[in-house]
Amino acid sequence: MILVAVATPAIAQTEPTELINRQHCMFCHTVDAPFLAPSFHQIAERYRKEPHAADVLARKLRLGGRAHWGDTPMPPPSERGGPLSARDAHTLVDWVLSQ
Template identity: 65%
Template sequence: MQPLQLSLHASIAGLLLCITMQALAAPEPAALIDQQHCMFCHTVDSPFLAPSFQQIAERYRNVPNAASMLEHKLRLGGPAHWGDMAMPAAAERGGPPLSREDAHTLVQWVLSH
């Protein structure tokens, strides 16, 4: 192969990899985020009253059983792991009760950051 063809093939492969990675990322569950008032304390990329979703993902993405711990914490609340602010239970956040399935959806989305 000629150098130009190799470069073109490498560029196409890189583009396909980027598209594949984006397709694998969990879609944003906007309705759940709004219902659960997530953005009252969190942002996607910088700390606010609580850690950002990116910080949470960085800390827990590769930790065994972290997803189930985070899902439980989303539904029932839990102790502070960052600073002094504990995670309030779904009922205390002013939203509707959070099902196991919805907690799973939210956690998978956060861990995809």
């Protein structure tokens, strides 16, 4: 018997609209075009295949952080819409990486 590994594309997940709105993600990001920050498609393209990207990006959502795309840093949650749980951060990151 011969087994063949087949790469499966990421399955787009349902948009977590309430979280996106609560965290004001669209103030800086769009789905498919750079604005004040990279698009969600650009983020997915850059990080989708990185093994620890989901954890790194979730941490950045929860704490804020320095700029990796131009000059605009990720603001802390206190400037975006309030605290973000680890679960909610991973929900957002998983959705972005599925783009």
